[in-house]
Amino acid sequence: MSSTSNEVLLAAIVELKEQVAKMAEALQSREDRRMYQANYYKKRKETKKKKAEDLANARLPNTRSSHFNGLRKTNVPVGKWVDKMKQFGREGRSVYNWITWLAWDWNQDVFVYNPLTRSGGYIHVYLGLSNDKPYRHKYCQRDVTGQLNVRTIKTKIQAETLAGALWWDYSFRTIGLVFNEVKNEEWFKQLDRSWEAVMRIALGQYGGYELGDQWTWEENQTDINKLARGYNKVRNYLEPTWRASLKGWFCKGEPFTPGKSS
Numbered sequence: 001m002s003s004t005s006n007e008v009l010l011a012a013i014v015e016l017k018e019q020v021a022k023m024a025e026a027l028q029s030r031e032d033r034r035m036y037q038a039n040y041y042k043k044r045k046e047t048k049k050k051k052a053e054d055l056a057n058a059r060l061p062n063t064r065s066s067h068f069n070g071l072r073k074t075n076v077p078v079g080k081w082v083d084k085m086k087q088f089g090r091e092g093r094s095v096y097n098w099i100t101w102l103a104w105d106w107n108q109d110v111f112v113y114n115p116l117t118r119s120g121g122y123i124h125v126y127l128g129l130s131n132d133k134p135y136r137h138k139y140c141q142r143d144v145t146g147q148l149n150v151r152t153i154k155t156k157i158q159a160e161t162l163a164g165a166l167w168w169d170y171s172f173r174t175i176g177l178v179f180n181e182v183k184n185e186e187w188f189k190q191l192d193r194s195w196e197a198v199m200r201i202a203l204g205q206y207g208g209y210e211l212g213d214q215w216t217w218e219e220n221q222t223d224i225n226k227l228a229r230g231y232n233k234v235r236n237y238l239e240p241t242w243r244a245s246l247k248g249w250f251c252k253g254e255p256f257t258p259g260k261s262s
Helices: 003-058 078-091 095-108 141-145 156-163 167-173 175-182 193-202 224-249
Strands: 116-119 122-130 133-139 210-212
Touching (some): 078 175, 095 175, 095 193, 095 224, 122 141, 133 141, 167 175, 167 224, 210 224
């Protein structure tokens, strides 16, 4: 074999070794990347699981069924809600600002699973757990709040929609608990009169908001003419309350916090 042939053969062997080395390096790099990704996703899964466990430990367990049924839970953070009301009062914020914050806290920062979620144009209401996952039923916004977008109530269906809304159960379990705590406090009485008016109206039949002589606001009033007159008197308070709650329930972050416009 000539020296030229040997040189060509050696060059080919060297080139082949280099190619093999590159292939080995690529394979090793691919394996390293696979291991890195496997470890990354494993760690992320563990972190997510720990966060879920920490969250479950830090928050209240959800009810066995809907949060709008059964006895009113009294282990919710009423003291925290009262303190936030005091803060908002000192800062000159409105009762609607507080109702927005309250709705956010109740729906997104109290229970393990949000009592309400929203997608596809519907509000999805928590009804319990199925295979350790939240089971929900979808409602249209009107059936949750009772907001009819009318100036006056004229029909039995409108009256039934208003009276049957989940909103009244929600307000009884949140606004009602706070109102019972603060209604006789001097600092509460010194707030703008709209605070008490809005809270009483939001509580419907339990609020005792006076509309006239021996006449109080009741969302379940069966006399449609009387209901219509009452609704006309409270509508300008009630509609902003509904809007504030909707905003709070589904706000992406805590409203009215430093550095966040709300």
